[in-house]
Amino acid sequence: MSIAGGNVGSYGGSVIAPPGLVNAHVNGVNVPAHERVVLANGMTLIVMPRHDIPLVSFNAVLRGGESAGAPGKSGVASLVAGLLEKGAGKRDAFAFVDAVEGVGGTFNAAAGPESIAVRGQFLARDQRLMLELLADALLRPRFKLEELENLRARQIELIKAAKDSDPAELIGTYGRAYLFRGHPFARPVIGSEASLAGITHRDIVDYYHAHFRADQLTLVVAGDVDSAWLKRAVAKAFSDWPRSNRPMATLPQPARIRERSVLLVDSPGSVQTYFWIGNVGVDRHYADRAALDLANTLYGGRFTSILNTELRVKSGLSYGARSGFTRGSVAGEFAIRSFAQTQDTGKALDLALQTLAQLKNGAVTAEMLDSARAYVLGQYPLDFETAMDWTVALGEIELYGLGSGYIEDYGAQLQSVTLPQMQSVIETAFPPPDEVAIVLIGDAAELREQVGRYGPITEMPLTHSDFDGNARRA
Amino acid sequence: MNKNFGSHFLAVGSLTAAVEPAVSRVPGRESVRATTLANGLKIIVWPVHDIPNVALNNWVRAGSRNEAPGITGLAHFFEHMMFNGTTRRQPGEFDRLMEAQGGANNAFTSDDVTVYQDWFPRNALELVLDLESDRVANLAFVPTVIESERGVVYSERRLRVEDNNQGMLSEQVQATAFVAHPYRFPTIGWPADIQSWRMEDLQKFFKTYYAPNNLTLVLAGDLVPERVFELARRYFEAIPRQEPPVEVRTQEPEQLGERQFVIRRKAQTPLLQYAYKAPAGADARGPAVNLLLSILVDGDSSRLHRALVEEKQLAIEVGGHWQEGFDPGLLWLFLTLPEGSEVNEVQSAVDAELEGIAEHGVTDAELARAKNMTAAGFWKKLATIDGKAQLLGEYEVFHGDWLKLFDAPAQVDRVTLAEVQAVAREILDKRRRTVGVLLPEEGDLTQEEEAA
Numbered sequence: 001m002s003i004a005g006g007n008v009g010s011y012g013g014s015v016i017a018p019p020g021l022v023n024a025h026v027n028g029v030n031v032p033a034h035e036r037v038v039l040a041n042g043m044t045l046i047v048m049p050r051h052d053i054p055l056v057s058f059n060a061v062l063r064g065g066e067s068a069g070a071p072g073k074s075g076v077a078s079l080v081a082g083l084l085e086k087g088a089g090k091r092d093a094f095a096f097v098d099a100v101e102g103v104g105g106t107f108n109a110a111a112g113p114e115s116i117a118v119r120g121q122f123l124a125r126d127q128r129l130m131l132e133l134l135a136d137a138l139l140r141p142r143f144k145l146e147e148l149e150n151l152r153a154r155q156i157e158l159i160k161a162a163k164d165s166d167p168a169e170l171i172g173t174y175g176r177a178y179l180f181r182g183h184p185f186a187r188p189v190i191g192s193e194a195s196l197a198g199i200t201h202r203d204i205v206d207y208y209h210a211h212f213r214a215d216q217l218t219l220v221v222a223g224d225v226d227s228a229w230l231k232r233a234v235a236k237a238f239s240d241w242p243r244s245n246r247p248m249a250t251l252p253q254p255a256r257i258r259e260r261s262v263l264l265v266d267s268p269g270s271v272q273t274y275f276w277i278g279n280v281g282v283d284r285h286y287a288d289r290a291a292l293d294l295a296n297t298l299y300g301g302r303f304t305s306i307l308n309t310e311l312r313v314k315s316g317l318s319y320g321a322r323s324g325f326t327r328g329s330v331a332g333e334f335a336i337r338s339f340a341q342t343q344d345t346g347k348a349l350d351l352a353l354q355t356l357a358q359l360k361n362g363a364v365t366a367e368m369l370d371s372a373r374a375y376v377l378g379q380y381p382l383d384f385e386t387a388m389d390w391t392v393a394l395g396e397i398e399l400y401g402l403g404s405g406y407i408e409d410y411g412a413q414l415q416s417v418t419l420p421q422m423q424s425v426i427e428t429a430f431p432p433p434d435e436v437a438i439v440l441i442g443d444a445a446e447l448r449e450q451v452g453r454y455g456p457i458t459e460m461p462l463t464h465s466d467f468d469g470n471a472r473r474a
Numbered sequence: 475m476n477k478n479f480g481s482h483f484l485a486v487g488s489l490t491a492a493v494e495p496a497v498s499r500v501p502g503r504e505s506v507r508a509t510t511l512a513n514g515l516k517i518i519v520w521p522v523h524d525i526p527n528v529a530l531n532n533w534v535r536a537g538s539r540n541e542a543p544g545i546t547g548l549a550h551f552f553e554h555m556m557f558n559g560t561t562r563r564q565p566g567e568f569d570r571l572m573e574a575q576g577g578a579n580n581a582f583t584s585d586d587v588t589v590y591q592d593w594f595p596r597n598a599l600e601l602v603l604d605l606e607s608d609r610v611a612n613l614a615f616v617p618t619v620i621e622s623e624r625g626v627v628y629s630e631r632r633l634r635v636e637d638n639n640q641g642m643l644s645e646q647v648q649a650t651a652f653v654a655h656p657y658r659f660p661t662i663g664w665p666a667d668i669q670s671w672r673m674e675d676l677q678k679f680f681k682t683y684y685a686p687n688n689l690t691l692v693l694a695g696d697l698v699p700e701r702v703f704e705l706a707r708r709y710f711e712a713i714p715r716q717e718p719p720v721e722v723r724t725q726e727p728e729q730l731g732e733r734q735f736v737i738r739r740k741a742q743t744p745l746l747q748y749a750y751k752a753p754a755g756a757d758a759r760g761p762a763v764n765l766l767l768s769i770l771v772d773g774d775s776s777r778l779h780r781a782l783v784e785e786k787q788l789a790i791e792v793g794g795h796w797q798e799g800f801d802p803g804l805l806w807l808f809l810t811l812p813e814g815s816e817v818n819e820v821q822s823a824v825d826a827e828l829e830g831i832a833e834h835g836v837t838d839a840e841l842a843r844a845k846n847m848t849a850a851g852f853w854k855k856l857a858t859i860d861g862k863a864q865l866l867g868e869y870e871v872f873h874g875d876w877l878k879l880f881d882a883p884a885q886v887d888r889v890t891l892a893e894v895q896a897v898a899r900e901i902l903d904k905r906r907r908t909v910g911v912l913l914p915e916e917g918d919l920t921q922e923e924e925a926a
């Protein structure tokens with residue numbers, strides 16, 4: 001099997017600056033020269049040589065992720081990913097990590113809602129070893145039962161530890177579980193204490209055989225790499241990997257909620273309430289992405305945002321407040337996150353909801369639009385500084401089928417956004433304040449009275465072994 | 475003067491095949507420029523033209539180490555106040571102007587320093603220098619703004635300490651490890667102090683520590699050094715020099731025996747933290763200390779991770795940190811334990827590992843691994859303008875000269891097995907450590923009992 005020559009070529013025929021020279025402008029970012037090839041078995045390889053620093057980075061993106069798992073088995077993709085590093089090919093778990101770290105490399109596999117990404121970085125001199133380890137992990141993982149048991153037990157305890165020391169870190173997981181009830185996006189990527197405990201060795205092996213297929217993988221390599229060698233070596237290492245025998249299921253479009261309700265996660269003795277306010281937003285292919293990013297920048301995406309100004313700068317209620325859209329192959333969530341001391345919870349929630357109403361009622365001006373435009377354009381090149389940044393960006397473009405215009409046309413799109421366009425995005429993509437899910441982690445005994453006015457409350461203890469409030473009522 | 479921007483990178487690229495053991499030649503030494511203004515402000519510029527952006531760090535030599543009872547947390551509070559208006563600009567204008575020209579900013583405070591960070595497109599350079607100088611020259615002290623910011627800082631304290639078991643335990647360990655030196659103060663400040671700083675405390679602190687002779691400005695990115703110096707002179711040179719701050723004279727007396735305590739909190743997972751007395755950041759043994767720490771906790775193949783997390787499954791997470799401050803400080807080990815752990819058993823296992831290293835040293839493979847990981851980490855930092863600015867600042871402020879950055883990989887390469895064992899013997903001494911244990915409150919309902 002060899003590289004299918006017909007697919008060789010760079011994205012979109014754009015004019016590319018040679019590496020090492022200025023490749024980005026205030027008006028946007030150009031994608032540096034790279035090659036994209038598709039092997040006969042359907043695997044995609046992208047190579048971007050950059051010889052500024054003697055490091056090579058890779059990002060292997062495999063479609064599926066947590067959403068491809070089964071209901072009740074949340075965390076299966078994370079465990080599969082974690083086990084890829086726990087013994088593969090001729091190396092057991094210790095030998096594998098010794099091989100990586102012995103040469104100063106990194107190698108990390110992690111699941112997301114729609115993919116598993118294996119990422120790493122090696123000194124350029126070690127690129128052969130890097131490829132050998134990656135091929136072993138993807139093609140020849142050992143999946144030893146004992147390693148599964150250890151990893152699963154540890155993952156369960158790490159969730160408990162996060163509940164003890166970092167409740168704000170988990171609030172998005174509670175938020176998604178509550179908002180997307182019945183949709184695969186509800187399933188926590190990290191798993192829950194209960195779901196992890198129920199995952200068997202069979203589940204791991206079944207997931208692997210169903211989803212680890214050549215045509216589901218994009219491998220991006222960037223940095224101080226010999227691209228001719230790499231193309232040959234990848235073709236050799238991966239050529240025997242079979243294609244999938246069934247098409248990847250597409251996800252159903254999640255439905256927006258039309259009422260306001262509250263999930264109250266009880267953390268007795270907590271001195272602060274961590275909150276999340278969300279609804280279903282938009283997807284990766286959303287046509288008005290530039291206007292959306294500008295609107296969110298103004299609403300909750302930077303320090304002077306409307307949200308942070310009210311909750312932090314003017315009132316001193318909180319250390320910070322942010323908002324953002326998570327966009328998948330189908331719509332992910334729009335969410336606000338912040339926190340305030342327990343007795344000020346109602347005050348902070350009122351302010352947050354008021355800012356949402358203000359946004360919908362035309363708080364944004366032409367001057368604000370220009371400021372947001374300058375901000376997003378000014379910060380954008382910082383996302384594409386390193387070889388690792390490029391492997392991540394190109395992997396994402398492949399996963400969602402976005403095309404290089406997603407990066408290269410973004411500057412021009414930002415330049416052309418008008419106030420009416422932004423207002424229309426605010427109208428349609430941001431939820432009204434009476435159509436949101438409100439999720440709170442805090443001291444329920446102190447909060448019930450304060451938050452009853454926002455809608456019906458579902459309550460669950462923080463120590464509950466699932467993130468889904470319904471699990472307890474059922 | 476090297477005007478051939480970026481040429482040093484291309485040169486290194488062509489050499490990579492020849493770089494075999496650990497990469498020790500660092501590019502950039504020839505292109506970095508530094509100058510000191512008449513008022514004592516030092517400015518260091520690293521021109522890099524990969525992206526049209528700039529990272530600026532303003533290092534202030536003031537941290538919680540410069541505080542006293544009653545004003546703990548003041549250095550950190552200043553970090554917040556510096557965004558809250560000057561006599562020339564309203565509160566909020568700093569951020570509004572910077573963001574409208576495409577810049578973002580942040581800041582952090584430690585035991586030793588406060589660092590202000592800006593990331594902006596190159597065309598915002600003059601504005602950023604104007605804003606940075608304005609807040610050093612003309613900071614405003616508006617009582618209502620101070621009160622509001624007190625609330626913000628207290629919210630940060632709740633997030634990092636009061637609702638965070640790791641943060642709560644480390645605050646107690648730090649306070650126990652030192653009896654005399656101000657390193658005992660938590661950087662966020664004790665609650666009563668946060669509530670009660672006075673206006674004159676703020677003004678005095680500002681005048682002393684936010685003087686040009688106590689600052690170092692570091693910029694990396696798409697810049698021409700001469701232009702930066704010219705703008706810096708225009709905006710900073712009129713700010714008067716002040717008397718140098720009083721030295722921190724207190725030296726922590728020798729610790730004569732192990733300190734150990736247990737606290738009980740609402741928790742599912744017990745925590746265990748060790749703080750060993752360790753040298754100052756500029757100590758000649760620094761590279762050996764960092765390699766020792768890397769051998770102990772860096773990565774899944776490290777000694778403590780392998781023994782405690784993988785083999786014995788006594789811990790679910792192991793981490794470590796060496797303070798590297800101006801004065802001798804702490805080397806920390808952090809362990810998170812599974813629910814229901816016998817903490818004594820874990821402590822015995824940790825001690826066995828640490829005693830093993832002090833007694834038998836580490837292996838060639840362990841040292842080689844730690845050197846390689848250090849080299850790769852160094853290169854990863856050098857790959858961004860932010861990393862370059864940070865490294866230049868660290869070496870200038872903590873090691874006395876930014877030029878030392880360029881010798882850092884060679885220093886690491888030279889460390890021997892005997893030197894690692896020597897620092898292990900010296901530092902990992904039970905008599906000079908503080909051990910904090912956090913256990914779940916007695917009588918806590920477990921999840922199973924609650925569901926029943």
